[in-house]
Amino acid sequence: MGFFSKTFDKLKQALKKTAEVLTTDVRTLFVPGRQIDDGFLEQMLTTFIRSDMGVLNAERLVGEVRSRWKAGKIRNAEEAEQVVRSEMIAGWGGPETRELRFADVGPTVLMVAGVNGAGKTTSIAKLAYLLKNQLGKKVMVCASDTFRAAAVDQLTIWADRIGVEIVKHKPGAPVVVGDGKSVHADPAAVAFDACEAAKSRGIDVLIVDTAGRLHTQDHLMRELGKIRGVIEKRIPGAPHETLLVLDATTGQNAVRQAQEFSKVVPVTGLFLAKLDGTARGGVVLAIRDTLKLPVKFVGLGETPADVETFDPERFVTALFEREPAGK
Ligand SMILES: Nc1nc2c(ncn2[C@@H]2O[C@H](COP(=O)(O)OP(=O)(O)OP(=O)(O)O)[C@@H](O)[C@H]2O)c(=O)[nH]1
Ligand SMILES: [Mg+2]
Incomplete structure (x- = not known):
């Protein structure tokens, strides 16, 4: 690694x-x-x-x-x-703690999780954009949010615009399972296919989108574990990162979400979305003092280019900047 x-x-x-x-x-x-x-x-x-x-x-x-x-x-x-x-x-880990972890050989898998509407799918578009355009990586995204057809469509649109591959299942009629609940395409099965496709097509980075969920929704948290299990089995060492997307505009709530999520899934880093237009940027400091998790990326708008790697010094300078740095 x-x-x-x-x-x-x-x-x-x-x-x-x-x-x-x-x-x-x-x-x-x-x-x-x-x-x-x-x-x-x-x-x-x-x-x-x-x-x-x-x-x-x-x-x-x-x-x-x-x-x-x-x-x-x-x-x-x-x-x-x-x-x-x-x-x-002061008090942040060194820059190496914020770097994205890549596989030595074979596809790197980034799994992305978070609550509903946190900004997961948009953040995936940003990661795909950065990895493809800045690092020249061959990127594939995986539509493991199978709950809403619109979620698959949204990821498809981004993949097409950015020019990366996508693995998804055809939306079909929901299947009714034993306990009477209707379920959609199995997110873990999509992840399985994506891992196989990534290996056979020589993909560098596979980014897995997942449905929004709360840490209190046991079945959904188990499902996240199942997706993870499939990825682990198909690609040794994967997922290399489990990124939790937090909505910066929710302030202290975002901190609590991270605490709860990381009790259930081994989160390796944070993607702090929607840092633009929030007066709650101080949440970054609350994260530093409360969580043992590095902020790896920040989202600064709605397009794939609106992303930065997180740098504490630059962030603090930005907080105090009197003239907006339009240079
Ligand atoms: N201003 C701003 N808006 C953002 C940012 N990231 C995401 N959004 C917006 O937030 C909304 C939700 O984003 P999604 O990416 O769909 O969130 P999600 O977590 O995938 O949502 P679900 O899949 O429904 O759980 C969209 O309107 C995005 O455009 C950001 O960094 N800045
Ligand atoms: Mg989504």
């Missing part, structure tokens, strides 16, 4: 800057020349809590600034900003 650092570095050349799309009122807080006083600290706390970094995190940061101010070490907003920035940049 190897990392693919050198080539992967290419992904870091951002296609779209986080700063261009990240809305935050952190920028309006640290006005140059402003003196620290109780009002400033109060406003800082409210702003941070609103950014969804978590109350404890917000209190800790404000406490840090307050104690330095009381000790006479800092006086103005710029100095406070430096304290906050360096705290935000």
Whole structure:
């Protein structure tokens, strides 16, 4: 199992800057020349809590600034900003923890999971786009979300536009099983076919889409396990990544989802979707402090190009950027 650092570095050349799309009122807080006083600290706390970094995190940061101010070490907003920035940049794993893991030989399999509407299918389109266009990988996607015909159609449209292969089952009439429930094409069977197709067609990366589910839906969680089991059997070492897609606009809820999901499936990394247009970018810090999971990618819009690999330093810089970085 190897990392693919050198080539992967290419992904870091951002296609779209986080700063261009990240809305935050952190920028309006640290006005140059402003003196620290109780009002400033109060406003800082409210702003941070609103950014969804978590109350404890917000209190800790404000406490840090307050104690330095009381000790006479800092006086103005710029100095406070430096304290906050360096705290935000610290405490992440090294860049290697955020790299995508590739198979040494044979297809790499990325399994993608998450709650309904988190952004899974769109994020898969982004991964396919990056892997194909930035790394020159031969990519295949697998429509293992068989619950809705529309889900298969959505993935098909992306695959066609991006120019990657897709494995799907023909939508048929739902089959009624023993307990009277109607079921659709078996998602694990689609995954089986995709693994075989990926091997025989010399695919580099197979990305498996799955239906949205909640960790409380036992049968659906078992189904996820079944898909995973099939992948493990067909391709040794696979899935190389199980990526959990979180919707950044749901803030603290996203953190809780990740905690619950990772109790049931071995999540290896996070894809934080919808980071554009949310004032809750602070959720990234809550993730750092609460979860042992690396944020590997961030989604910054609805098209396949709206994606970046996650870089804490760049992210924090973007949070504080006063002029949107339209360079
Ligand atoms: N602004 C923005 N919208 C996004 C992003 N990612 C996904 N979306 C939108 O979120 C909605 C849901 O995205 P999907 O990719 O269909 O989500 P999903 O998790 O596959 O949904 P289900 O399969 O129904 O569970 C769509 O309207 C997407 O365009 C993002 O990074 N930014
Ligand atoms: Mg979907």
